Amino acid sequence: MAPARTEREVLLATRGLTKEFRGFQAVRGVDLDIERGTVQALVGPNGAGKTTLFNLLTGFLTPTSGTITLEGRDITGQQPEQIAHLGVARSFQITSLFDQLTALEHLELALASPTGLGRRFWQSERRLATFHGRADELLDQVGMAHPAHRPAGQFAYGQKRALELALALALDPKLLLLDEPTAGMGLEDVDRTIELVRRIATGRTVVLVDHNMHVVGSLADRVTVLQQGEILAEGTYDEVRTNPDVVTAYLGQPHA
Amino acid sequence: MSAFIQYTLQGLAAGGFYALAALGLAVIFGVLGVVNFAHGACYMLGAVVSAVLLDVVGLHFWPALVIVPILMFLFGVLLERVFVQWLLRLDVLYNFLLTFGIALVLVDLVKRRYGVSGLPYEQPAGLRGQLHLGSLSLPTYQVFVFAFSMLVCVLVWLLLTRTRIGMIVRASTEEPERTRALGINVNRWVTPVFGFGIGLAGLAGVLAAPFRAITADMGGNFVIILFAVVVIGGLGSVLGAVVAGFLVGLVEAYGQAYASSFSQIAIFVLMALVILVRPAGLFGRQETA
Numbered sequence: 085m086a087p088a089r090t091e092r093e094v095l096l097a098t099r100g101l102t103k104e105f106r107g108f109q110a111v112r113g114v115d116l117d118i119e120r121g122t123v124q125a126l127v128g129p130n131g132a133g134k135t136t137l138f139n140l141l142t143g144f145l146t147p148t149s150g151t152i153t154l155e156g157r158d159i160t161g162q163q164p165e166q167i168a169h170l171g172v173a174r175s176f177q178i179t180s181l182f183d184q185l186t187a188l189e190h191l192e193l194a195l196a197s198p199t200g201l202g203r204r205f206w207q208s209e210r211r212l213a214t215f216h217g218r219a220d221e222l223l224d225q226v227g228m229a230h231p232a233h234r235p236a237g238q239f240a241y242g243q244k245r246a247l248e249l250a251l252a253l254a255l256d257p258k259l260l261l262l263d264e265p266t267a268g269m270g271l272e273d274v275d276r277t278i279e280l281v282r283r284i285a286t287g288r289t290v291v292l293v294d295h296n297m298h299v300v301g302s303l304a305d306r307v308t309v310l311q312q313g314e315i316l317a318e319g320t321y322d323e324v325r326t327n328p329d330v331v332t333a334y335l336g337q338p339h340a
Numbered sequence: 341m342s343a344f345i346q347y348t349l350q351g352l353a354a355g356g357f358y359a360l361a362a363l364g365l366a367v368i369f370g371v372l373g374v375v376n377f378a379h380g381a382c383y384m385l386g387a388v389v390s391a392v393l394l395d396v397v398g399l400h401f402w403p404a405l406v407i408v409p410i411l412m413f414l415f416g417v418l419l420e421r422v423f424v425q426w427l428l429r430l431d432v433l434y435n436f437l438l439t440f441g442i443a444l445v446l447v448d449l450v451k452r453r454y455g456v457s458g459l460p461y462e463q464p465a466g467l468r469g470q471l472h473l474g475s476l477s478l479p480t481y482q483v484f485v486f487a488f489s490m491l492v493c494v495l496v497w498l499l500l501t502r503t504r505i506g507m508i509v510r511a512s513t514e515e516p517e518r519t520r521a522l523g524i525n526v527n528r529w530v531t532p533v534f535g536f537g538i539g540l541a542g543l544a545g546v547l548a549a550p551f552r553a554i555t556a557d558m559g560g561n562f563v564i565i566l567f568a569v570v571v572i573g574g575l576g577s578v579l580g581a582v583v584a585g586f587l588v589g590l591v592e593a594y595g596q597a598y599a600s601s602f603s604q605i606a607i608f609v610l611m612a613l614v615i616l617v618r619p620a621g622l623f624g625r626q627e628t629a
Contacts, residue, residue: 144517168523180518182511193507194522255523 095120095289096141096172096259101150103136103313110136112313113150118259123290125300125321128310134293135177137310138263141291142174143167154259173257175248177264177293183237187228187247190236191219194254219254226250226280242273246280253284260290266299278302301325309333342476347597348590353482353551355589356489357383357544361562362569362581363496364540370513370576371533374424374435380563381443382538386412386545387554388450391459401464405546412542416535424534443559450556458553467550485547492543493582500578509533513576565592568611574624584622 096118103111111133126134139145143164151160195215223229226246266274307324309317317327393399427434467484470477500506512519512526569588573580595603
């Protein structure tokens, strides 16, 4: 039974968010409201500012001006590891796994990170093994329990993307940011990934960047269209798709 | 045959110095992205400090083996805090030049204070003379250096592969941003890792003190060979640094024994061959080439 939707609650909000690189405004004056429990897609052509926006939200870039609030708390200018601790997890566009570490080690690294590891760096592997149960669960969830003990360097592309998702989930995030989860995938893998994201998005808040309109249409509750660093349109997939501005700007043009 | 075994041992002992120092260089490069040209000077400083401590306070080899690396660790922490950290965000060339400058300053300071003729250092008690194994007779100290440096390499290897800090170091070496996104404060490990690398160079210096001429210039040639070691092993690869360290020690020893005029060249011929066949080094990842 779905809980009764009372008030719409904003989990993450940006106001006037701007990032300038040597005079070039990659993101300008973005006001974004991400509601709790929704899947919001960010779309737009290359250079529209999607990845910059992601990097701002996760602390990898510091905004030139504007604010970011998470649950009403100002997190502007916090470091990436602090933001991760506050419950914002991200996946990366270009798979950035640790080739030498096994799938299990990846998850142990992520699972142990909120436990004040700093002073316990000598923890043996046996101590880390307490995370095995949870790690197995996560691998199972993304459908890759099988190769848990192999180094990620040996994984097939689809497996890498799945592990990437499991890693983000390991932080048990309030907000999950997925940067092109289907980038570089064949059709079959795309459909499988849509299913996977749908499953893990249940009960979570997700912001998703993807070029593939099929992915966006299948998953997103709301769509934000960016153009040259600004919000061009916002609404449901169907609203946005029929928005004349958007039609002229993108959908008439072919893109991958 | 017995001569060959002696050359091999000599090579493995020299390789132990290279392996330890290269290990430090590799860890520093991996985590900080700093090509530490002052590594040879830190090796020299390890040997000089051992000699001075022996002379001034009568600190013998065995306690020096523990105390000098700790002092060098602290020296590394100081270097990182005072100098290196400010250039970490810039191109790697800046820290390369900085550490090159630090090396020059350290060498000249030592020359100024202790001159250019070598400092004396006795072989430690218990490690003098020859070890007799059947018909073989081997210099005890060389056997010790080889065994000890292997032991330290294995311990560092276990530290890197079996502990959480090791996992963090390996992770942040490969993908620093990814590691931070998992909520791990990578910056926290930068200073201790730099100190650790310098400590290893200092340890190689202590081991070299009873065996090599202790002069201000002993690190100059050493650091050049060290870079050959790291290139052969694969930049940033810890296993590669160790294997290549011993390999280069052997090549050098055989070169000196059988073709002395080519012994130095042989190392760089080896390096050139490795680069031609495997541009990323023996254990380097190909895509980082």
